[in-house]
Amino acid sequence: MPDTPPRRIWRFRLLGRFSVAADGEAVSIRSKLHQTLLATLLAHPNQVVPADDLVDAIWQRRPKNASNSLHVLVKRLRAALGDADRIRAESGGYRIVIAEDELDMLEFTSLLSSARNAGDQLAERECLAAALALWTDGLAPPPLAERDLTELDELRLTALSRRIALDLETGREAEAVPELRRLTQRYPLREGFWAQLMRALYQAGSQAEALAVYARARAELADELGVEPGVELRELYAAALSADGSGGWAPVCQLPSRIDDFVGRDDTLARLEHLLEPGEATRVVVVWGQPGVGKSTLAVQAAHRLRDRYPDGQWFAALYDRHAGRTSAHELLEQLLLASGLPAGQIPAQTGARSAALRARLADRRVLLVLDDAGESAQIEPALPGTGRCAVLVTSRRSLLDLPNARRTRIEPLRGDSGLQLLGQMIGADRVEAERADADELVRLCGALPLALRIAGARLSLRPEARLSALVQRLRDERTRLDELAVEGMEVRASLTLSYRGLNPGAQEALRRTAILPRTGFPAWALGAVTDGGDGERLIEALTASALLEPCGGDEIGQTRYRTHDLVALYVRDLAGEEEQVPSLRRLLDVLLARGEEVYREASRWTEELQPYQPPGAVPSEVDLPPLECPAEWARAERNLLLAVIDQACSAGWHADAARLADLVIPALHLGGGFDQLVAIRQRIAEAARAAGDELVAWRADYGRAEASLAEDVAESERTFVACAEAFERLGATTELVFSLTGVTFCRMMRNKPDLETAERALRIAETGEDRIAYCTAARTLAQVLQQHDRTREAVWLLKKTSREAATLNVGSLSSGLYRELARAALLLGDIETAAAACADAAPLLSENPHDEGWLLQLRSRIETAQNRFTEGAESARRSHEIFTDLGDRRAAASSLIWLADALWRCGEHAEAATLAEQARDALEAMGSTILAPQAERILAQATRSA
Incomplete structure (x- = not known):
């Protein structure tokens, strides 16, 4: 029986981001119509979706022959998927056949069911968290009708609300507050989130903030719906009101909890502590760096270590929410005044007045302000204390060069073993050590970015039985790596998108253009060449100031080179459109x-x-x-x-x-x-x-x-030269034919199989051609072959004749090579004086070509050895070997070792000479070059006799 083809492993994603993959590879579905058809079927898995519903979802204007158009579309989608039985025609519509582990939505509903049936709060919360982790925030929603999108979102929000309720019941209100602030901004008409935010603040002892939340909720409901808050909100308001003070000062700590798995950064923490040490004037420090590098975590860690030095309070304000956008300076001032204990009703209406009120309340206080994720200096400058001994720790994706009197510290990705330590803290050091090679690669694929590593760690912690190699395999695919680096509330792509949108249009274009440039680094002029044609310096400054570009050292000619982080490069590649x-x-x-x-x-x-x-x-x-x-x-x-x-x-x-x-x-x-x-x-x-x-x-x-x-595999070069010669002869390309025949001859000479016929043919063809460099090259090669045939005097005559012609071409390397060949011929004839003279004639013709210098030194070594100057001969051969080794020319380097071994042998260094000769012989044989094998064998035989 024929083998059954292996079952493909499918993965369909609909929750937040629409994608299709088979066997870990992304399946490209370019047509928007196909995408909408597939997404609509997936929104109703294993159910018949009426044909009319599909038509309405796919086309804004119904086609004339809707049924036939839908049939054709289904047929093409099946072909795109390569799975004819995946979408089935049923009475009245179509149905997609899908297993639970193939569709994230089915996994989501299964986990919700498990949560409902859980026996305790902890188990219920774990199920809900796992379900919500399946959602990702995409740049665009899945291609679904509004009704389907609303139903999906409602499922998520219901699960999210229940998970937050469990957080509040189990004392996690500090963690819930930032999340609830974002949710109330994104869903201002859902009273449940407002109530949960008030409850979290009330439980945390922030009655004034709870009252301010009620005021905002009441205004939103009145403006949009014309109604008053419900019973739950009113009861929470009454409780907070009864506990509120009169606006007196009370130290408040609003810092998020420090994390247990913080690793590395000891030197940076020490620097921040030094910079933020209380003094007579306010200290302002900006911690900046690329998205996901761990700025916020570092700032919170530093702030906790400084708490006792700022006894009048430690305040924290998140300045960006991915749903609601940036917090304005006006809104920030309200938050800080509330933190200072000022009742909501006494907060001034104007931004300038709020700024003055905050400076007045901070005067002569020791308060540490942590302002997280500032977008620009104007957002936070009104909140800076005017006098006193406060400190302000700002995190930003930009350097904020225009923020006055600020010190700056750029944060880089984790270094050394810190990435492995972070992974070990999350999933267990034993698990990391058991798969150390995969763990190392996982850190590399995550670019050593803490955000990416935390996402990877979170995914691995959900499945303790899974091997690291499985996630590594998924991350190796650059096309989908950013999609994989996403879990609930954390997504590398979203973080990068925020930084990208913060750039001006010119800088955005420049970042997209970096997709053309190598990831290893490029100079400023190259960025200018692919954008506006300028020198690129201003664009480099803009991208570097936004931490989306980083200097990676200088090059040989003094240029500073820049590169994008690997994950930034993948994001840029997705942004870059081929048309531009x-x-x-x-x-x-x-x-x-x-x-x-x-x-x-x-x-x-x-x-x-x-x-x-x-x-x-x-x-x-x-x-x-x-x-x-x-x-x-x-x-x-x-x-x-x-x-x-x-x-x-x-x-x-x-x-x-x-x-x-x-x-x-x-x-x-x-x-x-x-x-x-x-x-x-x-x-x-x-x-x-x-x-x-x-x-x-x-x-x-x-x-x-x-x-x-030629530097690696002489036999392979010979095969290619032979094929080239046949092709060029067929194409009538004379010059190319000469060079190819010369290449064939050279390779056979290196293999100690001199081919006089091919060498003579190359010269005959070259004599009739116009390319005199080709002629000289062919003549020199023929002279080398003649020497192998013991026709050295003929070779000398040809070399002298060719040298005269080469002198008219002004190609130093060519003339130098001919003189070197004359010197070799003279050595064969035993005329050491002539060989030394030819070698001396070659030296002034050397240019910037280190190959020529290496060959001349090798030849000089042979002459010095023949003159019984063995020490000088060994030194020249050693320098030749070093040059060829630096160039990566293994064949030439091995040949230099032969002559080094010869000089050492004659110096009496028999053991080292034998070792080098054997090493060189074996290396040359592996490359298919055996021309110097007799010399190597001679040295080895002499060593054996001596032993």
Whole structure:
């Protein structure tokens, strides 16, 4: 029997955010009509939804043939899901077949049922909390009809109200107050939330605030409904009124409870304590940083440690609610005056008068004010004490540079093992240690942000039996990672959205454009290139001041580089629309092409590679840029940016421009090693070119891939060069054919299988071509093969002839290479004096190419050893090995070890020489290069005899 295909694991989300996933991968349903159809069916799981109801939900204006249109839509939705039996046609409508573990709404109702049947308050609350944790706040509600949305919201609010009632019954009023403030602002006509807020404040001893809440509730109900508060509110008002004082001063602590699982930040806490130490004047400190970094938690922790130094009160005000928005300065002053004990009826109506009243009440007091999540300085400046010995601790997503007389401390993500410690506090240190590798990856995927880690910890704590690896697997998918980092009341995406909406339009655009730039970091000018064409400095300042961009050090040419946090980068990618990114990418690509021309003009003095590709019909760049001081160093500093843009250009369909940019800058990048990257980007260009039907560009990219692979795998390079040669011959690309044949010859020479026929063929073709660099390269390679065939004198004649022509081309690397080859030939002939002279002639021709320096040092080592200057020979070989190791050229580095071993052997260091020779031989064999195997075996044999 044929194998039954494995059952796909589906996950449908409807509570707060609409999404579909199968086997952990997001299922893209782009059509709004399909989304509405699916969401409407999910809102009535396993029930027949009448066709008329579906039509009304999907179309604002009923189609002419509604039944047929609905049938077609259902058919296409089934195809999009890839599950033909998921949606079934029934009499009069359609029904979606769904299991409880596949739909969050079914899980929600099941948990509500468990809560109703729970035997005690604690169990009931846990069930309700688990049910509410299934809800997330999306940027937009699910695509449902208003009636379905209302029913869903009512289910949530009923469960939420019951959970808060349990909190108040079990002494958790301090935790309930901030939540109830947000709920009353979002749902001002639900008396139940107003009553619960009054009760929480009353139980916490804040009678004055409870009275103020009643006044606001009464005003809302009167304005909107024209009714008086109900019995419960009136009774609570009477109780608070009877307990209220006359406005005298009484120290009040409003700080939220400090958390038990606070980790790390010891140095920052010590700094805050120092900055907030009471003095003769008011201290103001701003704790700022990116969303989710733990600013509020840190501020509360610091405030508790400072309580005894501010005996007249410790006040706390939350300045933002995700439902009701920002608290105005006017509203903040009311809260603080109430905290000071001033009766609600005595609070002035005007903002200026409130500010003056607060300063008067704080005069000569020692009060600590914690103002959490300030959006701008104007929001809190009226609340700053004018005199006295108070302190103000402000948390903000921005640096608030315009807040007068403030000290600032930026908070970074957790460092070291602090992320693991936080996770261990939440789910148990033993559980973390048992899956340490997955725990480390979980911290990394959360960007070491406390908010993200708390969300992950909360999810894991709900399922003690679940393995960390399961959540890690879900978080690895960058497309859905932000969706996964959400539980009730905590959501990374919502936190990032608040910061984004606080930016001005220009900064918002700049943040979206960072999606084009590499996450490893970029300079200010690159941000300017993808936005307004300026230098990018003002945009960098705006994003850095909002903690959405962070400096990540300087580069080789003195530029400061910046990056977005990994989770910010994922959020930005979701924001960035392709229609606005493509023009920005084009502008950046044009800038880099212009810079690439400068880079290649410098590199052409020492590179012998295939000339850069010129797209047919290409026009010179019109980008006007100041010249670079050192183009090659600039290219190495911008390596990641260049490779990222080449990759994106391929995705955008600009493979020809991508190929030219690669050809212009890779000779300079080659000097910095990292050959794996260069191989990968050439492969990317080849794939894009083949997809576009451009064989020439594809095979040129493959040629470049083979060049980069020489440092790691000679056999693979040979196979690619052979394929390139066949393709270029078929395409009639003569110069490319010469270089490919030369590559084949070189690889076979490295494998100690000299191919004279191919070398001679390459030179014959090059003699008839116009590219004289190709001719000189082919001639030098033929000379190398002739030496392997013991025809060294012929090789010398050819090298001298070619050197004269190379001198006219002004390519230092080429002439230097020919002199080095003359020196090697002279060594074979035993003419050490001529070899030393040729080596000396090569030295002045060296340019910025460290490869040439490494090869010259290797050759010099051989000459010095032949002159019985063994110590100098060993030192030259050692320096050559260091250069090639730094460049990442393993093949060249291993060959240097051979000559180092030879010099050491002759110095009498037999054991070290044998070790290095064996190490080099094995490394070269692994790369398919055996040309130096005889030298290695000679040293090993001598070592054996000595032993």
